[in-house]
Amino acid sequence: MLIGAYSWGIVSDQHGRRKGFLITATVTATSGFLSAFSPNYITLILLRSLVGLGLGGGPVLSSWFLEFVPAPNRGTWMVIFSAFWTVGTIFEASLAWIVMPKLGWRWLLALSSLPTSFLLLFYKMTPESPRYLCLKGRTTDAINVLETIARLNGTKLPSGILISDHQIELQNIDNPSEDTVLLSPRKNEVEIPKGMVSNLGGISSLQVLLSPELRRSTLLLWAVFFGNAFSYYGLVLLTSELNGHSKCMPHKLETEKSQDVSYKSVFIASFAELPGLLLSAVAVDKLGRKLSMSIMFFMCCIFLLPLTFYLPEDLTTVLLFGARICITVTFTVMYIYAPEIYPTSVRTTGVGVASSVARIGGMLCPLVAVALVHACHQTVAVLLFEIIALLSGICVMFFPVETMGQELQDTVSSLKPTNNV
Secondary structure (H helix, E strand, C coil), X not given: CHHHHHHHHHHHHHHCHHHHHHHHHHHHHHHHHHHCCCCCHHHHHHHHHHHHHHHCCHHHHHHXXXXXXXXCCHHHHHHHHHHHXXXXXXXXXXXXXXXXXXXXHXXXXXXXXXXXXXXXXXXXXXXXXXXXXXXXXXXXXXXXXXHHHHHHCCCCCCCXXXXXXXXXXXXXXXXXXXXXXXXCCHHHCCCCCHHHCCCCCHHHHHHHHCCCCCHHHHHHHHHHHHHHHHHHHHHHHHHHHHCCCCCCCCXXXXXXXXXXXXXXXXXXXXXXXHHHHHHHHHHCCCCCHHHHHHHHHHHHHHHHHHHHCXXXXXXXXXXXXXHHHHXXXXXXXXXXXXXXXXXXXXXXXXXXXXXXXXXXXXXXXXXXXXXXXXXXXXXXXXXHHHHHHHHHHHHHHCCCCCCCCCCCCCCHHHCCXXXXX
């Protein structure tokens, strides 16, 4: 997933959101289905790794969707978009609960690959992002997409000239009117020089992300993504590690216990994210992205603090549930904020690289924090989560811009330098 998040972001910024989606969906569906027929463990691991590679393309979908949504209600719609991740989680948990006891893991993997396969049936129906098309100088194609959207909504496009940020810069248009920015007759299409079109490679894209205009945002974003993933996956794992453990259990007993997976418990625990999504929908366009995330990070710290001591199972469950809600909000809002702060030219690359950093946090979490719980160091493990959540909340406060209600930018040159604190 780390490799996929980085790679598909670059592919999407260079070759389009639709092609990025097509490749990631094909890799995920094909590898997922073939893994059900794995003849041995090594083959299974290799095929599941390919599934992870495809799933790493999630930022392609979020950036693609974001570029169609108007600024005033963008936060709410992005929360609705994120809710389908939770719906998928609940669906998968219920599928495992039904399939695993009777049919086994091969059937589970085969059936789990079907939803992604069905997505490919809708590929021809999906439009390319008009923002991306404008960035590439394909204004006519962008107008065709907008006309199709207008027709489906029973309206007409206003007259005017469709102008991208590149064209505004080239033609020195200081204050284009609302009508001017919207549409363009094909005969007025402006040719954009090749040097202005985003055809960045991997190294060049990283250099852009660390340019003076984006450096501060990028570094803080990496820190918050790392903290988010470390905390989120840690809470998911701690839910099973701490529940019912009033005392530290011997390693042998712990190992024996871990062999029995309760799919019913996984199914129920998946619903913990629903309150977080509802809270995100309320807060993201009311309080703003930065305030919503920082408050929830600090609230997560409050819920985790009592867990430094051994507590009754019911109280442990309530505290973990509360912390899971908070971290769900921060994760949801973070995936809204991240593509908003980057221009179209490097949007999916920027979110992809940040997602790769998040995968590092997800990998380190079980190796460090959960290992501490197994070694009977619950207090140290929880304090580690406390510190990471606290630092993440502080980093959010130093983000240079609040994107609530702001229009998306298309080029780096349209941004102001933000590397100075």
